[in-house]
Amino acid sequence: MTGGPPEDVRDQDALRDPPARPLGPADGRSEDEAGERDYAPLPDLVQQVREWLDQNRLDLIETLTSDLHSADLADLLEQVGAEERRLLLQVLRPNLDPELFAHLDSSIREELVEIMEPREIAAAVAEMESDDAIDLIEDLDEERRAEILAALPAEARAQVEEGLTYPEYSAGRLMQRDLVAVPQFWTVGKVLDFLRASGDDLPEEFYDIFIVDPMHRIVGSVPISRVMRSKRAVKVQDIAIEDIHKIPATMDQEEVAFLFRQYGLVSAPVVDAAGRLIGVVMVDDVVDVIDEEAEDDLLKLGGVADTDIYRAVLDTTKARFSWLAINMVTAFLAASVIGLFEATIERIVALAVLLPVVAGMGGNAGTQTLTVAVRAIATRELSDANALRFVGKEALVGAINGSTFALLVGAAAGLWFRDPMIGVVIGCAMVVNLFVAGLAGTLIPLGLTKLRIDPAVASSVFLTTVTDVVGFFAFLGLAALILL
Incomplete structure (x- = not known):
């Protein structure tokens, strides 16, 4: 009598090599060989997850999804049905990556937020970049928003509430509050020592160091690459780029995207009405804006107000x-x-x-x-x-x-x-x-x-x-x- 291996053996094989799982060093390849990871098509991943959900094999799903990038995980959540999405969320909740919300379609994001507890959303918001956190909070109804804001730490709550005071689709909503600003009189050596001592307090990613006067008005900026090439005794003001493009907090995001595209910017400072430095807009956020604006024009030309593939x-x-x-x-x-x-x-x-x-x-x-x-x-x-x-x-x-x-x-x-x-x-x-x-x-x-x-x-x-x-x-x- 012939047949396939017992079910428990098949499951163990699936765990070791699930479809659509990114390949890396754990697959027996060297770090160099794994530099470019291979991915199976999304439909294969969706089909596999659906099968395991039907079999209630949540342990296999947890192992599979632990290797997925948050953007790929967002695609998976968008592709499955509403009930499957609820079950999948239960698997993800213990180790949910806050960045996931930044990649989700707004309709799916609202659906998940409704399922989750305010304290869970607040914990995710506290770890998100300020612009992504505001994007998540602003779409909620007043009651839900108040619950999540109340559960946030004081500093994170203050940042989100401040961001919500700016007009929708403005630079104030788009900017990140985490940046690096130093006084005019600092030397390159002082800046480098400051960066090393700051450690985890620094932004996760930054490209420019902004130079400010005693009133915290921006007077120049220095690319981090220029700082690394300069001698320690040199004042940062002497190597600063003075022709900087300051962005008012109330500027429309479409205008911001135009500035980045026109002048090839990687980051740009955001200032308030008094000219004080309050944030920075990064190129990755501008790429999203350009994509949104292009999509918006395309949809409007077709007589559709918004992408509605996930709407009822x-x-x-x-x-x-x-x-x-x-x-x-x-x-x-x-x-x-x-x-x-x-x-x-x-x-x-x-x-x-x-x-x-x-x-x-x-x-x-x-x-x-x-x-x-x-x-x-x-x-x-x-x-x-x-x-x-x-x-x-x-x-x-x-x-x-x-x-x-x-x-x-x-x-x-x-x-x-x-x-x-x-x-x-x-x-x-x-x-x-x-x-x-x-x-x-x-x-x-x-x-x-x-x-x-x-x-x-x-x-x-x-x-x-x-x-x-x-x-x-x-x-x-x-x-x-x-x-x-």
């Missing part, structure tokens, strides 16, 4: 309803244009067949231009200084593409319906619509920006309306003039 069906339905309602109104506007030429369509049925071609080509061409324009506005590549040149270029591109496709579509339509004049009509309409699409794709976001309206939110609605209305009117109007 009813919440997702409500979030999308208003946008669809607006599109319904604009669709009726385009339909009314078709209604004006009802008699023309009745006499020449081929027009009804070709209408989607005109509208679709115009809409796609306009979306291409609109996407470029919205992103260029967000990155400040498009401004009043070069707007006219950009509009002219996109209109010319639309006219050239319109002329090219007019020949192709016109020839195809003429052969299809055996009437060359139908090809002429749709060809002319194609030129008009793609030219207008190029204009609308640039002028609409520029105009909305002037009105202080986010172009990513409203541009696509106006663009679709313009290209549909102009396309239908040009095609059917020319058909009524030429064919009848």
